[in-house]
Amino acid sequence: xxxxxxxxxxxxxxxxxxxxxxxxxxxxxxxxxxxxxxxxxxxxxxxxxxxxxxxxxxxxxxxxxxxxxxxxxxxxxxxxxxxxxxxxxxxxxxxxxxxxxxxxxxxxxxxxxxxxxxxxxxxxxxxxxxxxxxxxxxxxxxxxxxxxxxxxxxxxxxxxxxxxxxxxxxxxxxxxxxxxxxxxxxxxxxxxxxxxxxxxxxxxxxxxxxxxxxxxxxxxxxxxxxxxxxxxxxxxxxx
Ligand code: HEM
Numbered sequence: 001x002x003x004x005x006x007x008x009x010x011x012x013x014x015x016x017x018x019x020x021x022x023x024x025x026x027x028x029x030x031x032x033x034x035x036x037x038x039x040x041x042x043x044x045x046x047x048x049x050x051x052x053x054x055x056x057x058x059x060x061x062x063x064x065x066x067x068x069x070x071x072x073x074x075x076x077x078x079x080x081x082x083x084x085x086x087x088x089x090x091x092x093x094x095x096x097x098x099x100x101x102x103x104x105x106x107x108x109x110x111x112x113x114x115x116x117x118x119x120x121x122x123x124x125x126x127x128x129x130x131x132x133x134x135x136x137x138x139x140x141x142x143x144x145x146x147x148x149x150x151x152x153x154x155x156x157x158x159x160x161x162x163x164x165x166x167x168x169x170x171x172x173x174x175x176x177x178x179x180x181x182x183x184x185x186x187x188x189x190x191x192x193x194x195x196x197x198x199x200x201x202x203x204x205x206x207x208x209x210x211x212x213x214x215x216x217x218x219x220x221x222x223x224x225x226x227x228x229x230x231x232x233x234x235x236x237x238x239x
Contacts, residue, residue, distance in 0.1 A: 182231035
């Protein structure tokens, strides 16, 4: 009886975490005690062990190195953002953060997200299928062009503004949001031309998983900060 209970408890504890013997970067869904953020990519990196899988006490260096290792995105691009993100830290150590700290509204987190609800409605952190479905309906082709990404972003902003009486979107937040679209176009697309693979983008948002099984490989050429800025400018121009 005792053994049965022990086995049952161990099995429950294993739900959402890696089973013994899992590869270092195998995907494992988070467990109920793991911290996650409003960023689908940081969550994906934690789910693959590029960041601490529990999402807690994550250092600026771990974020920069994890992004480099998994995505070949230049530290010159990620470090300033990681440092800014650390201003939300509740860990007691200014160079670490829990991923959940990043949901602090008005630092990086903003209204009108593609896959999260606005803080006004309570949960600005967890993936919201209903909202993302309204965005993903723009992704009707195999690849997402810059124009399509800009249209989806614009439509989501219009809908959020109509639904939320406390909607707020500063010029800086607009810029962050353009960068977020630029980031998924850069990581899952080709250079600065957009055309991100729809399947891969959907997997990032819906499953918070890196689509290795679907053919994604770490880009061989570094994604530079200039690439991201160029893409963000193109997203803005297309809006
Ligand atoms: C220093 C690294 C990073 C930090 C601190 C960070 C943080 C954040 C935060 C706080 C948000 C929420 C913004 C909102 O309210 O929508 C966000 C959104 C987002 N991030 Fe990251 N992020 C980082 C790197 C990346 C990378 C490398 C990607 C690559 C694809 C990425 C893709 C996205 C996307 C697509 C969103 C928009 C989510 C949505 O609108 O629902 N992020 N990020």
